[in-house]
Amino acid sequence: METRSIGPFEVSAIGLGCMSLSHAYGAPPSREQAERVLLGALDAGYxxxxxxxxxxxxxxxxxxxxxxxxxxxxxTLASKCGMTVGDKRELNGRPEALKATCEDSLRRLKTETIDLYYLHRWDRRVPIEDSVGALADLVVEGKIRTIGLSEVGAPALRRAHAVHPIAALQTEYSPWTRNPEIAVLDACQELGVTFVAFSPVGRGFLAGGVRDLAKLEAGDFRTGMPRFQGEAFEANLELLAQFETLASEAGCTPAQLCLAWLMKKDPTLVSIPGTARPKHMRENAGAAQVSLSDAIMARVDAVVNETTVTGSRYAPAMQAAVDTERTPAEAEA
Structure with missing residues (x-):
């Protein structure tokens, strides 16, 4: 698989987001299936x-x-801190909390150092300089090798980078979520920070994985997202049909179209699609071999973008916890 740089690391252009093996999309898969995804990903070039x-x-x-x-x-191993205290979910960016979380993560991950350690969310009760300063201490101690940020905007990135070099910034990016194009991608290029795209296939929607809301399992957090509700969902299904037609013309699956679109958008970007299914993991890896024409790129941009998608990416309460620049529709919500 093609490789791209994150700080001192050369990593596969398509990485594996591991969240869905434990969290967020209903009941997690069996241990056996999770192992097949993880070990299969290694064999597939992740x-x-x-x-x-x-x-x-x-x-x-x-x-x-x-x-x-x-x-x-x-x-290359990445993990994140700032949203837990011990075994409880809690937004907490205090230096002592971040350092304690790192110790717990090192134990669970069975490693002496984490290659890339993100501040998962910026706790705005704590200056970002203080939180990043704590992570810089962990670099000096050899417990982590590089620092990343997740779900922050360009101003916060610049403030953090002034304290310690930031290797990567992670946020949602796909044809139907364009927030990074407002300012973050430019800031990353300016500072030499690798952008990492999570949910690159639209939380499964653009892969054709959500056609009937009634089939979402209890506990699936997409049920609380405006794009997956009522009339917004029905309107977005019409966009999906057009997107699937484009994928067919490009000779790939819709998921591969998303990932290939991202790879061509930015030759330094890394995407981290997640899945609980070995088949989808292999399908995503195959996107590295998809070459898109400029015409297909332009048509994707025209069909699925911030003005054609109905509904904001998060409900108001969840949106308040992120620091990314908002689209006009989100600003009005």
Whole structure:
């Protein structure tokens, strides 16, 4: 698979987001199936694995550590802090909380150092300089190798980067979520920060994985997202039909169209699609071999964008916890 740089690391252009193996999309898969996804990803050429302390409140890090611990030299490991205190979910960016979370993560991940450690959310009760300063201490101590940020806008990125070099900034980016195009992508390019796109297939929607809301499991957090509700969902289904036609013309699946679109948009960007199914993991890896014409790129941009998608990416309460620049529709919500 093509590789791209994150700080000192060369990683697969398509990495594996591990969240869905423990968290967020209903009941997690069996241990056997999760192992098939993780170990199969290594065999398929993935060399970048992304987890977090909050995913399953430690379950996901434990899973990654137990399954991949014996292969630690074969991949770059990313995790995140700032949304847990001990075994409880809590937004907390205080230096002592971040350092304690790191100790717990190292134990669960069965590793002496985490290659890329993100501040998962900026706790705006704490200056971002203080939170990043704590992560810089962990770099000096050898417990983490590089620092990342998640779901912050360009001004916060610049403030953080002035304290310690930021290796990566992660936020949602796909044809139907264009917020990074407002300012963050430019700021990353200016500062030499790698942008990491999570939910690159629109939380499964643009892959054709959500056609009937009644089939979403209890606990699936998409049920609380405006784009997956009522008339907004029905309107977005019409966009999906057009998107699937474009994928057919491009000779790939809709999920691969999303990932190939991202790879061509930015030759330095890394995407981290997540899945609980080995088949989809292999399908996503195949996007690295898809070459899109300029005409297809332009048509994707015209069909699915911030003005044609109905509904904001988050409900107001969840939106308040992120610091990314908002589209006009989100600003009005």
């Amino acid at each position: 060399t970048f694995f992304d987890t977090a302390a909050v995913y399953g409140l430690g379950h996901n890090e434990t899973l990654v550590g137990e399954v991949l611990g014996g292969h630690r030299d074969r991949f």
